[in-house]
Amino acid sequence: MTPISARVPSVGSMTVPSRLVDRSPQVPPQALIAGLVPPPLFGGVRFETYRPDPAEPTQAAALGALRGFAVSLQRPAPRGRWRRRRATGGAPRGVYLDGGFGVGKTHLLASLWHAAPGPKAYATFVELTHLAGALGFAAVVEALGGMRLLAIDEFELDDPGDTVLVSTLLARLAERGVALAATSNTLPDRLGEERFAAEDFLREIQGLAARFTAVRVDGPDYRHRGLPQAPAPLRDDEVRERAQATPGATLDSFDELTTHLARLHPSRYGALVDGVTAVHLTGVHTAVDQAAALRLVVFADRLYDREIPVVGSGAPFDRLFDADMLSGGYRKKYRRAISRLVALNRTGVGVG
Numbered sequence: 001m002t003p004i005s006a007r008v009p010s011v012g013s014m015t016v017p018s019r020l021v022d023r024s025p026q027v028p029p030q031a032l033i034a035g036l037v038p039p040p041l042f043g044g045v046r047f048e049t050y051r052p053d054p055a056e057p058t059q060a061a062a063l064g065a066l067r068g069f070a071v072s073l074q075r076p077a078p079r080g081r082w083r084r085r086r087a088t089g090g091a092p093r094g095v096y097l098d099g100g101f102g103v104g105k106t107h108l109l110a111s112l113w114h115a116a117p118g119p120k121a122y123a124t125f126v127e128l129t130h131l132a133g134a135l136g137f138a139a140v141v142e143a144l145g146g147m148r149l150l151a152i153d154e155f156e157l158d159d160p161g162d163t164v165l166v167s168t169l170l171a172r173l174a175e176r177g178v179a180l181a182a183t184s185n186t187l188p189d190r191l192g193e194e195r196f197a198a199e200d201f202l203r204e205i206q207g208l209a210a211r212f213t214a215v216r217v218d219g220p221d222y223r224h225r226g227l228p229q230a231p232a233p234l235r236d237d238e239v240r241e242r243a244q245a246t247p248g249a250t251l252d253s254f255d256e257l258t259t260h261l262a263r264l265h266p267s268r269y270g271a272l273v274d275g276v277t278a279v280h281l282t283g284v285h286t287a288v289d290q291a292a293a294l295r296l297v298v299f300a301d302r303l304y305d306r307e308i309p310v311v312g313s314g315a316p317f318d319r320l321f322d323a324d325m326l327s328g329g330y331r332k333k334y335r336r337a338i339s340r341l342v343a344l345n346r347t348g349v350g351v352g
Helices: 029-034 057-072 080-087 105-115 125-135 137-144 160-175 198-211 236-244 254-263 266-272 290-305 323-327 331-349
Strands: 094-099 120-124 149-155 179-184 212-217 249-253 278-284 310-314
Touching: 029 125, 029 137, 057 094, 057 105, 057 212, 094 105, 105 120, 105 149, 105 179, 120 125, 125 137, 125 149, 125 160, 125 266, 125 290, 137 160, 149 160, 160 179, 236 249, 236 278, 236 310, 249 254, 254 278, 254 290, 266 290, 278 331, 290 331, 310 331, 323 331
Parallel strands: 094 179, 094 212, 120 149, 149 179, 249 278, 278 310
Antiparallel strands: none
8 A cells, every 4th residue: 555655746737626515415325335345545455455463363253253254244145035034143253353543444344344345334333324314314324235245434422412322324225134243432531542342332323232242452552652743834826836746636725614614514525625735725713613623623534534634724623623622522533633644744744
């Protein structure tokens, strides 16, 4: 996989950059379902590319467990009534990767998806909730009910409504014989650990718990070292000059972009930045409210998935969310967004 630092767009002759606010992508339902695949960042990973830490035996054990689960999915899928009966009993048809950050859970989950037979789907927890909002719950059950595997990255418990929605969705899919795999995100009150463990996940999904085998993945917490410091913001004219000199770049004011994001369903944010080589923003400032802040989190995830560098003027990206947001119930989302935007900003300005 090419490192993000090697994907900085080349500087060419001056052009007139396009604006994200002029884009209003229409994504048909079939395209939303077809888009349920690992992001480009994990498009090339496989079990063979996962390197377990010899000092952490659970990593090698997790790799073996996921390989075995993938093999079990190669058996012919049950059909009709037999499929439904098989879904209600027998060996667990789900696996949950329980571990901290930076130990390769997403790598393993994406590798499982690549190794599994089709049809199959891969989505983050947030993408599933947005899909249900865009298509409707019944339509999502129908679209995913014929899958052999649904892989869910970053299962979140910070919104009770969304947790109930996804848990109910998984129950419906499990009834149809869909195999499930998941990793977790942080439970807000899990101080110190900055993660939630298997017992939290299994408790929240209640009736589905018996369908999951929890697989522990231990290791040093490489990513959780406090919020990274963002590069100093550029001047407005420097941002414009960089955008003009970068083929395929976009240039928007931060306020206009946040207003535009409010008009688009979050399921369309990925299509909004498809084909963009770098995002340039003028007048970046702290989000004014939680609704806007959460939309920025989703937008940051889509940029990170596609490894799109970001350049900005105004406030640095580590000040995108205020102290109340960073200490509230959604703080893990905001921390993740800051970490990702700062990494993309460093690439955009050529720092580190």
